[in-house]
Amino acid sequence: MRRGVVGWLCPSLSRFRSPMTVRTRFAPSPTGYMHIGGMRTALFNWLWARHNNGTFILRIDDTDEERNMESALGPILQAFRWLDLTWDEGPEIGGPHGPYFQSQRKPLYAAAAERLLAEGKAYRDFETPEQIKADREAADKEKRPYINIRRSLELSPAEIERLVAEGKPSVVRFLVPRDRTIAIDDAVRGHVEWNGALIPDPVIVRTNGVPLYNFASVVDDVAMEITHVIRSEEHLTNTAVQALIFEALGASFPVFAHLPYVAAPASKEKLSKRKLDQYRKNPSFKKMFDRGDSVFPKIGLGGQGGLDPVMVEYYEKIGYLPDAIVNALARLGWSLDDHTEIMSRQTIIENFTLDRVVKNPAGLDPDKLFSFQSHWMSALPAAMKDDGCIPYLVKAGLIALQADGTVAPDVRLFVGKVVAALGDRLKLFSDILDASYFFTETLEYDEKNFQKRVAKEGVPALMREFRARLAETEDWSPTNLEAVLNAFATEKNEPAATFIHALRLCVTGQSVGPGVYDCAALVGKDRSLARIDAALARLG
RNA sequence: GGCCCCAUCGUCUAGUCAGGCCUAGGACACCGGAUUUUCGAUCCGAUAACCGGGGUUCGAAUCCCCGUGGGGUCACCA
Numbered sequence: 001m002r003r004g005v006v007g008w009l010c011p012s013l014s015r016f017r018s019p020m021t022v023r024t025r026f027a028p029s030p031t032g033y034m035h036i037g038g039m040r041t042a043l044f045n046w047l048w049a050r051h052n053n054g055t056f057i058l059r060i061d062d063t064d065e066e067r068n069m070e071s072a073l074g075p076i077l078q079a080f081r082w083l084d085l086t087w088d089e090g091p092e093i094g095g096p097h098g099p100y101f102q103s104q105r106k107p108l109y110a111a112a113a114e115r116l117l118a119e120g121k122a123y124r125d126f127e128t129p130e131q132i133k134a135d136r137e138a139a140d141k142e143k144r145p146y147i148n149i150r151r152s153l154e155l156s157p158a159e160i161e162r163l164v165a166e167g168k169p170s171v172v173r174f175l176v177p178r179d180r181t182i183a184i185d186d187a188v189r190g191h192v193e194w195n196g197a198l199i200p201d202p203v204i205v206r207t208n209g210v211p212l213y214n215f216a217s218v219v220d221d222v223a224m225e226i227t228h229v230i231r232s233e234e235h236l237t238n239t240a241v242q243a244l245i246f247e248a249l250g251a252s253f254p255v256f257a258h259l260p261y262v263a264a265p266a267s268k269e270k271l272s273k274r275k276l277d278q279y280r281k282n283p284s285f286k287k288m289f290d291r292g293d294s295v296f297p298k299i300g301l302g303g304q305g306g307l308d309p310v311m312v313e314y315y316e317k318i319g320y321l322p323d324a325i326v327n328a329l330a331r332l333g334w335s336l337d338d339h340t341e342i343m344s345r346q347t348i349i350e351n352f353t354l355d356r357v358v359k360n361p362a363g364l365d366p367d368k369l370f371s372f373q374s375h376w377m378s379a380l381p382a383a384m385k386d387d388g389c390i391p392y393l394v395k396a397g398l399i400a401l402q403a404d405g406t407v408a409p410d411v412r413l414f415v416g417k418v419v420a421a422l423g424d425r426l427k428l429f430s431d432i433l434d435a436s437y438f439f440t441e442t443l444e445y446d447e448k449n450f451q452k453r454v455a456k457e458g459v460p461a462l463m464r465e466f467r468a469r470l471a472e473t474e475d476w477s478p479t480n481l482e483a484v485l486n487a488f489a490t491e492k493n494e495p496a497a498t499f500i501h502a503l504r505l506c507v508t509g510q511s512v513g514p515g516v517y518d519c520a521a522l523v524g525k526d527r528s529l530a531r532i533d534a535a536l537a538r539l540g
Numbered sequence: 541g542g543c544c545c546c547a548u549c550g551u552c553u554a555g556u557c558a559g560g561c562c563u564a565g566g567a568c569a570c571c572g573g574a575u576u577u578u579c580g581a582u583c584c585g586a587u588a589a590c591c592g593g594g595g596u597u598c599g600a601a602u603c604c605c606c607g608u609g610g611g612g613u614c615a616c617c618a
Binding site: 031192194200234236260266284503504510515 | 541542543544545546547550551552553554555557565566567568569577578579580581582610611612613614615616617618
């Protein structure tokens with residue numbers, strides 16, 4: 001079934017296949033955040049649609065509760081916008097198969113349920129929850145698989161009518177054929193089949209008239225002419241029932257493709273928001289949490305800002321690049337070949353096929369994600385780096401916007417110089433905050449290294465002299481500063497490193513960063529001298 | 541527990557369908573070295589895997605069977 005073997009073994013088949021365009025969908029429920037694993041599933045749907053010049057649909061699964069949609073759906077749509085995964089039909093833009101909110105499609109589900117009822121493919125079940133529970137327990141006790149006893153099936157039409165008239169609560173159940181097997185040919189898992197005799201009759205419409213996911217989803221997939229149902233593996237078991245519903249509705253199957261779920265780093269367990277506390281202890285995940293702890297408070301998001309690495313929003317807020325996330329997500333459970341890792345969006349679209357989806361779960365690897373980020377950041381044009389960093393500096397109060405909300409040209413120019421000096425050291429946009437010393441006189445000193453490099457025997461005296469030499473220096477360019485420092489070191493018969501390290505600590509407060517001459521040049525002569533004074537003053 | 545899925549370096553994976561080109565390739569991480577005023581970047585190098593057992597075959601990571609392990613799912617959630 002893999003590699004589209006069927007297609008070329010039976011070329012005649014393709015003549016009967018309508019030239020229907022590929023239509024995929026992602027159907028999130030409005031939970032208030034976008035799960036990174038869900039995003040991977042959405043991405044694969046999007047990729048498959050784009051690869052085939054097809055249509056990608058966003059459909060909102062809000063059958064369950066109609067809470068404040070605005071705040072619950074907003075972050076999800078934002079995640080799609082941020083990653084630039086455009087949808088062709090769905091919220092905000094509509095489309096020919098709308099509405100795209102399940103809460104607005106209730107008449108469609110009701111009609112479909114009525115039809116199944118009328119055709120005897122579903123039945124009204126008056127069984128009480130207590131009775132069902134008792135049946136289940138009895139089955140458990142006898143160690144036999146539970147399936148519905150279907151007492152309500154004995155009822156005559158007249159009795160059913162009476163019970164409904166009396167207002168007796170009931171649900172609609174799909175009547176699972178127990179005399180056959182159900183089989184699908186999954187695009188990633190191959191042939192999978194189930195024994196109908198083992199499947200309980202699923203509720204398709206609740207007592208309150210609201211349809212259930214399994215049912216609504218199929219009704220919508222049929223109505224929206226979905227050709228490929230690409231979703232996470234945890235739905236594989238559901239597929240038996242859904243396939244049956246497709247049949248009952250007189251529709252042909254879409255192609256099913258069950259992706260392995262995204263697992264927690266270095267594990268085979270599904271990545272879950274409920275296990276966040278556990279993840280904090282995970283060494284590779286810990287780095288991400290730590291980064292959030294350090295960055296979010298600085299940009300006005302208290303603590304973790306309600307964000308964590310399970311959410312797509314976390315990566316946006318901490319300054320990842322959409323291309324890096326897309327690249328990393330695409331490589332999670334899919335590969336192009338035996339060596340290609342770095343892929344542009346276009347490359348991925350061109351090469352993405354379902355038959356190269358891996359079958360076993362893939363653990364999210366924060367290290368690898370970060371390495372993709374490093375690559376894409378280094379490939380980003382300078383002006384775009386500046387654009388990405390500026391919001392962080394603004395939010396952290398390190399630069400101010402003008403009254404019209406724009407950045408003053410000289411500020412922008414300076415930011416550009418800092419970003420250039422940082423070079424490859426800037427991996428995330430938020431990394432600009434590690435270079436706050438270019439923007440404020442309130443330095444944070446790395447005490448340990450300050451003691452080691454500045455407060456060391458003999459160094460303060462040398463630095464006082466060096467400070468005087470610097471004060472006489474007119475040409476404050478990095479090259480000249482280097483020449484001055486080297487000459488002075490030779491004069492004093494000291495290694496240049498003594499002055500290099502001490503100067504860095506004095507001017508930036510830190511022991512790491514861009515070249516020390518670049519730092520001094522960026523800080524400027526007056527401020528550099530003042531900082532040396534301040535540092536020496538700290539020695540008391 | 542029933543049903544279903546899965547199983548290659550620490551991690552992501554190539555190779556499995558069409559058995560030999562695999563003394564198993566790549567990437568990330570880790571470790572070592574070079575370079576560098578720091579960090580980073582870069583370059584070089586090293587360590588590291590076919591879950592186990594039976595078959596089939598001249599030959600098995602690849603096919604078959606049986607185990608084992610991991611995971612998913614068993615709602616009037618999605």
